[in-house]
Amino acid sequence: MVSTLTILFASVLSLVLVWAILRPGLPQVRSLEDWEANKHEVDLDAFQILLDSTEEQYLRESLPPSEFRFFQKRRLALALRSLELVGKNAAMLMKLGQLARGEANPRLAKEAEELIYGALRLRVNLLYAQPYLWLKWLFPGWTLSVPAFEVPYEELLHYLSRVRQQRQWDRKQTLTAT
Amino acid sequence: MSLPRLISSALWLIPIALQAAIAFVMLRRCLFKAFPIFFSYTAFIVARDFILLLLPFTGNLYSTVFWWGEAAAILLSLGVILEVLWHLIRPYPFLRFVFKLVWAAAFVATAVALALLRAGPWSSDQLLESIIFMERSARVLQVGLLIVLISLMSRLGLTWQHYSLGIAAGFGIYSALDLVLLELRAHLHAVTDTAFVLMRSAAYNLAVVIWAFYFFRPQSLKPVGGLPGTDVANWNDALTELVNKWYRR
Numbered sequence: 001m002v003s004t005l006t007i008l009f010a011s012v013l014s015l016v017l018v019w020a021i022l023r024p025g026l027p028q029v030r031s032l033e034d035w036e037a038n039k040h041e042v043d044l045d046a047f048q049i050l051l052d053s054t055e056e057q058y059l060r061e062s063l064p065p066s067e068f069r070f071f072q073k074r075r076l077a078l079a080l081r082s083l084e085l086v087g088k089n090a091a092m093l094m095k096l097g098q099l100a101r102g103e104a105n106p107r108l109a110k111e112a113e114e115l116i117y118g119a120l121r122l123r124v125n126l127l128y129a130q131p132y133l134w135l136k137w138l139f140p141g142w143t144l145s146v147p148a149f150e151v152p153y154e155e156l157l158h159y160l161s162r163v164r165q166q167r168q169w170d171r172k173q174t175l176t177a178t
Numbered sequence: 179m180s181l182p183r184l185i186s187s188a189l190w191l192i193p194i195a196l197q198a199a200i201a202f203v204m205l206r207r208c209l210f211k212a213f214p215i216f217f218s219y220t221a222f223i224v225a226r227d228f229i230l231l232l233l234p235f236t237g238n239l240y241s242t243v244f245w246w247g248e249a250a251a252i253l254l255s256l257g258v259i260l261e262v263l264w265h266l267i268r269p270y271p272f273l274r275f276v277f278k279l280v281w282a283a284a285f286v287a288t289a290v291a292l293a294l295l296r297a298g299p300w301s302s303d304q305l306l307e308s309i310i311f312m313e314r315s316a317r318v319l320q321v322g323l324l325i326v327l328i329s330l331m332s333r334l335g336l337t338w339q340h341y342s343l344g345i346a347a348g349f350g351i352y353s354a355l356d357l358v359l360l361e362l363r364a365h366l367h368a369v370t371d372t373a374f375v376l377m378r379s380a381a382y383n384l385a386v387v388i389w390a391f392y393f394f395r396p397q398s399l400k401p402v403g404g405l406p407g408t409d410v411a412n413w414n415d416a417l418t419e420l421v422n423k424w425y426r427r
Contacts, residue, residue, distance in 0.1 A: 014328075093406075103402065
């Protein structure tokens with residue numbers, strides 16, 4: 001029975017995931033105009049205020065605990081929503097970068113490489129930021145830091161940077177050769 | 179000709195025609211170089227089904243060609259998923275370690291699947307049961323690989339390329355439906371043999387239609403023209419600062 005349930009669960013999950021990537025209504029980004037039409041406006045300053053520790057401390061001291069938890073949850077939910085939209089923007093930018101990278105114009109291809117690098121780095125940052133904010137949302141009074149997991153964060157960013165340098169070098173060599 | 183037989187014939191012949199056309203389009207667009215395993219799979223299925231069409235249904239040879247062909251098709255289809263994964267990860271060299279991880283996970287998943295499925299009851303038809311058992315194991319692996327592939331793509335926001343998306347989606351739907359049907363037939367005995375064969379063919383037809391849709395529709399190659407100015411760098415700085423504050427190292 002366990003194997004049947006596992007198999008049925010895996011099959012349904014697979015169908016749901018396929019539906020998620022095929023479903024109509026996902027923004028198709030193929031040009032600058034598509035990006036302008038589909039991008040999400042997210043205010044970085046507002047986001048930083050939502051996660052500002054001084055603000056959090058002020059709210060903690062001036063509100064009763066239950067009210068503080070309520071407001072803190074709302075602030076964190078807004079911050080999470082902002083990150084979700086930023087993640088969508090980054091995914092669209094990566095798509096645009098991929099399309100531009102294949103073009104003949106070397107300047108545009110270089111810019112595309114930079115854009116992909118930035119957007120991917122942003123996605124890596126989100127992989128760390130979102131779980132932490134979810135934890136904070138569950139336990140709004142929590143102020144501790146958590147141990148880093150998986151590939152050390154700085155190492156990953158350093159690796160990304162090295163790969164970019166290598167790709168730029170390869171591109172330069174190709175251009176020189178031609 | 180009775181209606182079920184007519185439906186069964188249509189469900190058998192339509193994918194042969196469509197897959198032959200897909201193979202032709204892949205040859206014309208030189209896509210066999212980009213997706214050699216998918217091309218081999220497509221050509222192999224067309225050849226096998228064409229041979230089966232010429233053989234007498236009741237003969238031993240028919241059965242041999244069908245079941246050995248089925249085993250080869252499953253192996254090739256597993257290869258296709260790894261090919262799609264490699265195709266999507268290749269532009270990001272720092273993600274290549276993920277490819278090795280997926281290989282390792284695939285072996286672990288197979289071992290777990292075999293252990294789980296082995297516990298199932300065996301009926302009197304031992305040979306058919308064992309074939310279905312092997313097929314079920316391979317499909318579990320296929321579905322597992324697809325779940326990892328799609329989750330990874332969406333988590334990192336990596337770009338689905340036109341053909342890779344079509345191939346993965348087709349296999350995703352077919353392997354998931356096939357697994358459900360195999361489970362209903364072999365383990366729960368909830369469907370009759372006729373219904374099992376018809377529904378399986380219908381699931382495969384759905385996959386072939388998805389592949390045909392992606393391969394017949396040419397990929398849009400409109401030039402992008404330019405790139406937008408973004409605040410990605412500012413967001414990265416802000417998030418890096420926060421992540422460094424939140425995580426202990």
